[in-house]
Amino acid sequence: MSSLARKYVNQGLQYMMLNEYLQRQLARANYVHAQFFKTPIGTKVIVYAGIPGLVIGRRGANIKALSDVLEKEYGLENPQIDVVEVPNQDLNAKIMAYRVARALVRGVRFRRAAMIALNRIMAAGARGAEIIISGKLTSERHRTERFTRGYVPKSGEPGEELVDEAVVHVLLKLGMYGVKVRIMKPARMPDMILVRSQVPQGGEA
Structure with missing residues (x-):
């Protein structure tokens, strides 16, 4: 395995472990999933949850504690955490x-x-x-x-x-x-066929 492939495998394992940790810690906040992005100043973490307030905590206390854990125990460089409320x-x-x-x-x-x-x-x-x-x-x-x-x-x-x-x-x-x-989901099925009535030439639908 090349060094580049090994890097991506290790990164994937790290993100999987992070997701499992976040699911345990943020279950009360209805944690759904998280995204991780490398940036020039560190790692951007976007947490999607049903109750953002429980993720953030009073005056951001929970976010600060979570950032410390992600940095010290999981090796994320300067994690910047954003919380997004899940719609619908x-x-x-x-x-x-x-x-x-x-x-x-x-x-x-x-x-x-x-x-x-x-x-x-x-x-x-x-x-x-x-x-x-x-x-x-x-x-x-x-x-x-x-x-x-x-x-x-x-x-x-x-x-x-x-x-x-x-x-x-x-x-x-x-x-x-x-x-x-x-x-x-409330979406149109790929095989759904819409039947329209024929409109006479010069007439209105």
């Missing part, structure tokens, strides 16, 4: 997975938690949604429950480009639970 949060799979997981922590029944989330997603304009909850749901045996609304493609171009997918894990008294959310 009811259509973001990661944020909706967080919400379902928190409902389970509060003791809400898994079916009710899933149905509330599905209603919010569909009300926001999604073409379809799927929520999968796994764990010891009703007994000591592990099992999986699936809840769906509308249309959610599983494969092909629509499944890759139009479906937002996320998984969140939460530890409860009976063990670890998994929440997977897939949301079909």
Whole structure:
């Protein structure tokens, strides 16, 4: 492996570890993802979250502490952190997975938690949604429950480009639970055909 290829591999591993750390630390802020850019004065970090205030902290205290950790423990050079609020949060799979997981922590029944989330997603304009909850749901045996609304493609171009997918894990008294959310965005399908009525020559539509 060339030195250049090794550099990119190491950088990719570093960013993966950073993303895992940020997800653990900023889960309460509905952390979605982060982007990292090299700049002439250091590293620009853009954090996307549902609740930016929890990332920033009072008078920027959380941002300062986070910058110190990223620099000292993860080797980022002079990290400059910006926080961006995620728009259309009811259509973001990661944020909706967080919400379902928190409902389970509060003791809400898994079916009710899933149905509330599905209603919010569909009300926001999604073409379809799927929520999968796994764990010891009703007994000591592990099992999986699936809840769906509308249309959610599983494969092909629509499944890759139009479906937002996320998984969140939460530890409860009976063990670890998994929440997977897939949301079909309110977009026009590639194979959708629009039929227009023929307009007579000289007439109006």
